[in-house]
Amino acid sequence: xxxxxxxxxxxxxxxxxxxxxxxxxxxxxxxxxxxxxxxxxxxxxxxxxxxxxxxxxxxxxxxxxxxxxxxxxxxxxxxxxxxxxxxxxxxxxxxxxxxxxxxxxxxxxxxxxxxxxxxxxxxxxxxxxxxxxxxxxxxxxxxxxxxxxxxxxxxxxxxxxxxxxxxxxxxxxxxxxxxxxxxxxxxxxxxxxxxxxxxxxxxxxxxxxxxxxxxxxxxxxxxxxxxxxxxxxxxxxxxxxxxxxxxxxxxxxxxxxxxxxxxxxxxxxxxxxxxxxxxxxxxxxxxxxxxxxxxxxxxxxxxxxxxxxxxxxxxxxxxxxxxxxxxxxxx
Amino acid sequence: xxxxxxxxxxxxxxxxxxxxxxxxxxxxxxxxxxxxxxxxxxxxxxxxxxxxxxxxxxxxxxxxxxxxxxxxxxxxxxxxxxxxxxxxxxxxxxxxxxxxxxxxxxxxxxxxxxxxxxxxxxxxxxxxxxxxxxxxxxxxxxxxxxxxxxxxxxxxxxxxxxxxxxxxxxxxxxxxxxxxxxxxxxxxxxxxxxxxxxxxxxxxxxxxxxxxxxxxxxxxxxxxxxxxxxxxxxxxxxxxxxxxxxxxxxxxxxxxxxxxxxxxxxxxxxxxxxxxxxxxxxxxxxxxxxxxxxxxxxxxxxxxxxxxxxxxxxxxxxxxxxxxxxxxxxx
DNA sequence: CTGAAAGCGCTTACAG
DNA sequence: CTGAAAGCGCTTACAG
Numbered sequence: 296x297x298x299x300x301x302x303x304x305x306x307x308x309x310x311x312x313x314x315x316x317x318x319x320x321x322x323x324x325x326x327x328x329x330x331x332x333x334x335x336x337x338x339x340x341x342x343x344x345x346x347x348x349x350x351x352x353x354x355x356x357x358x359x360x361x362x363x364x365x366x367x368x369x370x371x372x373x374x375x376x377x378x379x380x381x382x383x384x385x386x387x388x389x390x391x392x393x394x395x396x397x398x399x400x401x402x403x404x405x406x407x408x409x410x411x412x413x414x415x416x417x418x419x420x421x422x423x424x425x426x427x428x429x430x431x432x433x434x435x436x437x438x439x440x441x442x443x444x445x446x447x448x449x450x451x452x453x454x455x456x457x458x459x460x461x462x463x464x465x466x467x468x469x470x471x472x473x474x475x476x477x478x479x480x481x482x483x484x485x486x487x488x489x490x491x492x493x494x495x496x497x498x499x500x501x502x503x504x505x506x507x508x509x510x511x512x513x514x515x516x517x518x519x520x521x522x523x524x525x526x527x528x529x530x531x532x533x534x535x536x537x538x539x540x541x542x543x544x545x546x547x548x549x550x551x552x553x554x555x556x557x558x559x560x561x562x563x564x565x566x567x568x569x570x571x572x573x574x575x576x577x578x579x580x581x582x583x584x585x586x587x588x589x590x591x592x593x594x595x596x597x598x599x600x601x602x603x604x605x606x607x608x609x610x611x612x613x614x615x616x617x618x619x620x621x622x623x624x625x626x
Numbered sequence: 627x628x629x630x631x632x633x634x635x636x637x638x639x640x641x642x643x644x645x646x647x648x649x650x651x652x653x654x655x656x657x658x659x660x661x662x663x664x665x666x667x668x669x670x671x672x673x674x675x676x677x678x679x680x681x682x683x684x685x686x687x688x689x690x691x692x693x694x695x696x697x698x699x700x701x702x703x704x705x706x707x708x709x710x711x712x713x714x715x716x717x718x719x720x721x722x723x724x725x726x727x728x729x730x731x732x733x734x735x736x737x738x739x740x741x742x743x744x745x746x747x748x749x750x751x752x753x754x755x756x757x758x759x760x761x762x763x764x765x766x767x768x769x770x771x772x773x774x775x776x777x778x779x780x781x782x783x784x785x786x787x788x789x790x791x792x793x794x795x796x797x798x799x800x801x802x803x804x805x806x807x808x809x810x811x812x813x814x815x816x817x818x819x820x821x822x823x824x825x826x827x828x829x830x831x832x833x834x835x836x837x838x839x840x841x842x843x844x845x846x847x848x849x850x851x852x853x854x855x856x857x858x859x860x861x862x863x864x865x866x867x868x869x870x871x872x873x874x875x876x877x878x879x880x881x882x883x884x885x886x887x888x889x890x891x892x893x894x895x896x897x898x899x900x901x902x903x904x905x906x907x908x909x910x911x912x913x914x915x916x917x918x919x920x921x922x923x924x925x926x927x928x929x930x931x932x933x934x935x936x937x938x939x940x941x942x943x944x945x946x947x948x949x950x951x952x953x954x955x956x957x
Numbered sequence: 958c959t960g961a962a963a964g965c966g967c968t969t970a971c972a973g
Numbered sequence: 974c975t976g977a978a979a980g981c982g983c984t985t986a987c988a989g
Contacts, residue, residue: 300982311960316984324958341769346746347678348982352965371702371709378702394743397728412725415677438672631966642976647968655974679966683981
């Protein structure tokens with residue numbers, strides 16, 4: 296009662312294994328009669344090719360891993376980034392007829408397991424999402440010559456093609472907007488120190504303030520709504536006179552606005568708020584959130600194209616997508 | 627510049643392939659000297675076993691697929707069920723040293739691709755989550771003798787071991803509670819007709835009402851918050867005199883409470899509300915939601931154990947976990 | 958158009 | 974304890 300093999304199908308159809316292989320793989324050079332006989336045998340026996348055997352000889356698997364370096368709680372959180380990215384990447388990948396394998400690598404043990412899986416040749420390529428600073432995955436993967444790209448610029452010392460949006464430029468635009476509105480004490484809630492995106496946005500904030508002789512006022516969050524709330528409270532305590540805040544992502548901005556409301560500050564009258572991402576919820580806050588739009592979908596699609604291109608021997612140059620200031624009512 | 631093979635490592639270490647294989651797989655019957663030589667060669671060459679080749683001979687992959695039959699938008703929605711289940715199942719599976727492969731099968735095309743992947747022998751077993759009525763996956767999988775289990779009772783005609791909670795009993799407890807509180811016109815917002823869990827809860831609701839001569843008042847939702855809101859409006863329009871509603875999941879209950887608030891009905895004074903699931907948000911509604919607790923984590927863990935057991939030749943009897951009425955203030 | 962044969966990279970009885 | 978050899982289930986030049 297084991298699953299039938301090519302051999303068994305060939306025997307039943309009265310042909311060679313090569314012929315069965317040809318019709319199973321859509322080969323065109325088979326006479327209709329043999330073709331029919333094979334098809335019948337395949338149906339009758341319920342034959343399905345063993346993919347391990349096939350990939351052993353073809354040296355390809357037609358699968359791509361989508362590795363998200365976060366624990367499930369964060370991936371399945373209220374941050375719509377993951378859903379958007381995974382959906383866009385999946386549909387792009389499926390269009391290219393590749394199976395998408397989703398792997399969550401949130402813990403050290405999980406990380407090691409994923410590394411073993413990827414370097415073991417189970418996939419033709421890998422797309423890394425949400426990498427953190429000390430991530431050992433890129434090095435291991437590239438050492439094994441598995442084509443890989445990152446959505447988001449990786450930490451400095453790894454040599455990995457990537458797609459990102461212009462985090463620095465976006466942050467600069469946000470802070471400049473605040474300055475143009477006449478704000479004088481502009482604070483920021485930055486992202487986690489081990490994520491490049493967060494750091495780039497902080498750098499953009501600092502660059503503009505330095506150029507205008509303003510003092511930096513910085514609190515750190517971890518991109519969750521709750522951390523935005525906590526950070527905002529911290530900021531208000533440190534500097535009650537602040538009149539604006541640039542928050543490194545919209546989700547934290549939602550938390551920050553809640554903290555401001557609780558502290559009795561009006562937005563934007565007392566404190567102007569600018570976020571980053573332009574998630575859907577940004578349109579429904581009270582008041583609607585001014586933010587930097589980040590093209591998640593295009594980023595994901597571009598990352599997939601970059602990966603597919605590299606697997607095809609193509610260009611490895613990074614791609615950086617522009618961001619856009621979306622002015623609503625919070626600043 | 628290709629990746630090194632066992633053969634190459636053997637040549638370098640001056641031993642046979644068999645010996646390399648033994649040390650790589652932790653075989654104990656190798657003299658320390660050879661062992662060291664092999665280890666050194668492995669390190670120097672950066673050898674990593676080709677898993678396709680290994681699984682071809684061992685007939686196992688040590689991977690388990692977690693197939694969620696939903697589109698990304700729903701999996702990554704505000705419904706914490708998916709995160710909870712995926713996390714619990716993953717950690718249980720990793721404890722058993724299995725690689726977890728997450729696959730989203732939300733579209734027909736995706737479904738076909740996943741089926742090909744699973745029947746192609748890429749995994750040792752599969753755990754199905756959130757199956758819908760007409761799902762062809764179970765049949766295809768079992769035909770190929772791939773061990774599989776479902777989290778949630780599958781639609782009637784497939785023969786698939788499963789773990790579920792007592793949906794009927796839970797719904798009955800909810801409605802009985804409403805009756806005991808003296809409610810007379812008890813409506814329900816049911817889940818989608820193609821999902822067994824939703825139907826079982828509806829059956830429980832109907833069973834209790836029939837036993838007490840009450841009329842059923844039914845609206846249908848799809849387990850999302852928004853659908854709960856819409857369904858509640860519908861219900862109020864159909865029967866303005868209703869004084870209680872049993873909602874088939876908490877997320878829809880949140881939507882329903884919003885609709886009630888908008889319609890000027892007080893909870894529980896005018897309309898009592900009971901949900902199902904006991905998600906975290908249920909504790910923070912205004913008023914806190916009375917609901918049926920469903921042990922997501924234990925369910926996921928039990929499903930994994932059932933699968934692992936079956937793969938080990940063990941029992942295939944379904945497991946049904948009890949639910950519990952959690953009385954808060956909404957009813 | 959079709960088949961015999963080699964080979965993908967491993968593991969595992971079987972001798973020794 | 975170690976190695977030669979068979980074999981896992983496929984694909985693909987190569988002849989014919």
